[in-house]
Amino acid sequence: MNGTADRIRERGATVAVGPLAVGEGRAAIASDRDGAVFGVWEGAAPVWSSGAAGPLPWLELRTRDAFEAAQFYGEVFSWPRPGPDGIGVAYEEEKVVARMAGRPMAVLPGGAVGSAPDPRIRLRWIVHFPVDDAPRAAAQADRAGGETFPSPGVRSSEYVVRDAEGALFTVAEGAGV
Numbered sequence: 001m002n003g004t005a006d007r008i009r010e011r012g013a014t015v016a017v018g019p020l021a022v023g024e025g026r027a028a029i030a031s032d033r034d035g036a037v038f039g040v041w042e043g044a045a046p047v048w049s050s051g052a053a054g055p056l057p058w059l060e061l062r063t064r065d066a067f068e069a070a071q072f073y074g075e076v077f078s079w080p081r082p083g084p085d086g087i088g089v090a091y092e093e094e095k096v097v098a099r100m101a102g103r104p105m106a107v108l109p110g111g112a113v114g115s116a117p118d119p120r121i122r123l124r125w126i127v128h129f130p131v132d133d134a135p136r137a138a139a140q141a142d143r144a145g146g147e148t149f150p151s152p153g154v155r156s157s158e159y160v161v162r163d164a165e166g167a168l169f170t171v172a173e174g175a176g177v
């Protein structure tokens with residue numbers, strides 16, 4: 001973890017919190033050179049579960065320059081990494097895609113605007129949760145105190161969700177990129 005924090009700083013980014021002990025692991029909160037905030041975890045892998053087996057979420061970095069961001073994160077996290085459980089990085093359909101064991105885990109499109117009034121296009125990481133029924137998942141989020149709206153863009157059954165604390169994520173039908 002200390003080595004990762006050092007690599008973040010060496011590449012001109014900021015480690016704001018940590019590394020520090022959290023439960024059974026260690027964590028740090030940082031921001032990349034453009035200001036997109038991200039966390040780093042060392043320890044047992046967190047389990048993403050909605051109560052049933054299914055596709056895992058994927059991450060998307062809204063950034064100004066996908067290639068520069070891919071280089072930064074690649075150097076910090078040692079991408080690409082060969083092997084059956086390795087991480088491959090490729091340019092696909094105008095975005096950089098990092099795949100772990102063939103599954104998209106991070107997508108980096110360019111064109112984000114740091115001062116945009118619409119938070120959906122600001123520089124940031126966003127988590128996409130695949131669901132069977134996006135309208136139903138959005139309705140559940142609304143009932144739980146969140147706010148949802150259809151996602152502008154690619155998917156017809158994708159909703160942006162702002163939870164009660166203000167965090168943004170999406171629920172989308174389908175298994176990934």
